Amino acid sequence: MARVTGMRPTVALILVAALQAPPAHAAKPTPTATIAVAPQAAATNAFDPGAPVTEITVDRVRPVHEKHPMLRFLRENRDFLRARLDLLRATRSEHPGTPDALDPRWLSYQAILSGAGAGSDSVGAAEDRAARRTLLEHIGQLSDLESELDRMDRVLDAQAGRLQALDADFAGHQQTALVILLKGHPAALAPAGLTIAFEDSTVLHVTLTQEQREALLGGGIAELWHGFVEPRQQVVALSVERGGAPENGWMTLTPARDQLTFLRLDLGGLGAGGLKAGSWVLAANTSLSAR
Amino acid sequence: MTRIRILAVLVLLGVTRVAAADDAVPFAARSGVATARAAALSWSPDAALVWVENDETPGPLGVAGRWSYLYYSATTDQARVYSVRDGKILAAENLDMKFDAPPVADDWIDSGSALTAAEAAQGATTKKAPRGALRAMVLARGTMDAAEPDRTTWTLVYSTPGAPSVFVVVDAASAKVLRTWRG
Numbered sequence: 309m310a311r312v313t314g315m316r317p318t319v320a321l322i323l324v325a326a327l328q329a330p331p332a333h334a335a336k337p338t339p340t341a342t343i344a345v346a347p348q349a350a351a352t353n354a355f356d357p358g359a360p361v362t363e364i365t366v367d368r369v370r371p372v373h374e375k376h377p378m379l380r381f382l383r384e385n386r387d388f389l390r391a392r393l394d395l396l397r398a399t400r401s402e403h404p405g406t407p408d409a410l411d412p413r414w415l416s417y418q419a420i421l422s423g424a425g426a427g428s429d430s431v432g433a434a435e436d437r438a439a440r441r442t443l444l445e446h447i448g449q450l451s452d453l454e455s456e457l458d459r460m461d462r463v464l465d466a467q468a469g470r471l472q473a474l475d476a477d478f479a480g481h482q483q484t485a486l487v488i489l490l491k492g493h494p495a496a497l498a499p500a501g502l503t504i505a506f507e508d509s510t511v512l513h514v515t516l517t518q519e520q521r522e523a524l525l526g527g528g529i530a531e532l533w534h535g536f537v538e539p540r541q542q543v544v545a546l547s548v549e550r551g552g553a554p555e556n557g558w559m560t561l562t563p564a565r566d567q568l569t570f571l572r573l574d575l576g577g578l579g580a581g582g583l584k585a586g587s588w589v590l591a592a593n594t595s596l597s598a599r
Numbered sequence: 600m601t602r603i604r605i606l607a608v609l610v611l612l613g614v615t616r617v618a619a620a621d622d623a624v625p626f627a628a629r630s631g632v633a634t635a636r637a638a639a640l641s642w643s644p645d646a647a648l649v650w651v652e653n654d655e656t657p658g659p660l661g662v663a664g665r666w667s668y669l670y671y672s673a674t675t676d677q678a679r680v681y682s683v684r685d686g687k688i689l690a691a692e693n694l695d696m697k698f699d700a701p702p703v704a705d706d707w708i709d710s711g712s713a714l715t716a717a718e719a720a721q722g723a724t725t726k727k728a729p730r731g732a733l734r735a736m737v738l739a740r741g742t743m744d745a746a747e748p749d750r751t752t753w754t755l756v757y758s759t760p761g762a763p764s765v766f767v768v769v770d771a772a773s774a775k776v777l778r779t780w781r782g
Contacts, residue, residue: 376690378667378682379652381735381756386696392742393700399748484641508642508679509693536641539634540681540688565637 364571364585366557371543420470431463484539485568486561488512488532492576492584493524499575503554505545508538524575532573539565548578557583564589623655623664623684628710628738631683635668638681638688643672646679647702651738653710654682661714661736665689671699703740704751707771710736713753717767720776731759743768744777752777 382389434456441449488504501515514532516524524530541562547554555578563569567589574584628651639646650669657663665684671677678694708716713736735756741748743766751771758764768778 376654376665376682378654378680378690378692379650379669379694380654381652381737382650382669382698389698389742390696392745393698395745396701396741396748397699399745484637507691538638538641538681538688538691540638540691542691565634 359588359590361572361586361588364559364561364587366546366559366583366585368557368582370545370558371560373543416473420473424467424470431460434460482566482568483536484563484565485535486537486563487534487568487570489570489572490524490530490532490575491528491572492574492578493521499578500549500551502532502549502573503545503547504533505547506537507542507544510535529572537563537569539563544571546573546583548575548583550578555583559585561587625655625658625660625662625664626666627660627662628653628666628736629707631666631686632668634683634686634688635670635681638691639668639670639679642670642679643675643677645674646670646672649678649698649700649702649739651703653736654684657710657714657733657736659714661709661711663710663736669694669698669700671702673699700742701740701749703738704772707738707751708753708769708774710738710753712774713738713769713771714755716769716774716776717753717755721767721779731757731762731765734758734764738771750777 438453438456441453490502499516499521501513504512504514512533516530520530539562541560544559544561546557546559548556559571561569561571569587569589571585571587574586577584632648632651636646636648639648647670648668649671650667652667652669653663654665654667655663665682667680667682669678669680672679676697676699678696678698678700680692680694681688682690714733733755735754737743737754737756738751739754740751743754744750744752753769753771755767755769756764757767763781766778766780766782767776769776
């Protein structure tokens, strides 16, 4: 059950559904526009009130970090290495079709598909046989029917095993991800949109709809983006468009590796005390599944 | 006089503490792969490791305080490097040049084994003509061994001021020294 305290069930379900959707990849940003009007949640963490929220300073100027030299040998020999790569490409094109080692998992998926197909075939055939046998009045054949049902159970067990294997490969591992939430609304001038830029050149342009603005004005929280991010300290640039000159801010954020981090932007102080932001990590034992 | 001595000791202790805090714990190259890979996959799901190089001077056991891991994405035709120190990514940036290198094999020997192999094979030669200090250790595929473009190799570079560098290429699968040359 979703641990969303102090929220209406409908709101909780909307937020849970939004979080359960696969996150957008940083290279292909697809801003989402899920809005949930949840005045009760505005004052605290909407998903895990127990999680400590770290206040993030929004700087007016871009923070300057120390430059660390990397790949000295590669850069010093770039011309030589580029030439070798060109030669390598030419050599490879002369000998095409050189096989690469396959990930054994890809081969196992074919076996899983075959097993699943065979299982459903046998279940179907068993169902046909079971239907015919219901016409028989001979009580001795009930034991056969029971064994068929046992076999169906075994097929179901095998199917569960296959699903577990697929789950372990694809759904059992939380990659480093970030959810950007927006709250607050400056009464004087509503923002037309926001631009969020990451250090890896990913830029998100989010345009707020009228409905979203009204929801924010009512104390709601909007989910702007959910995607994968690099687990390292990085500067995230934020620009709020309000008709005139945009208000810019820079936040230094460190998403935790293999965890879901929330970044909450607060526009409440826009134009006065400046932008505010806070972040927290989804508690490991928090379930997002709604039943 | 006693006060001055105490003060000097305190100052020295302070300097030592600062120096210790600044020193990273040296590690072998493979130890940082998981950290870099976690970031690379968030950058591009088809990111493949194509290059590993020490960013700080390698020690006698083939360990270094910082290693760089270069990933290439065929989808975006871009390369991005992650520099790992103390188990964390210290810096990351897109490579400002095209570098569509083939991915390294999965089963490469670690930097310590590569150094051990190079040192063992070159012991006698080193006595005749010293190779200088170990400056760079590079893991790559195809670029340093033209004869076997599919082979993943470690290349160790030794340098002496005023003399040509010595290159030792070690097979990253078998730990066998393949080539040694000055240049």
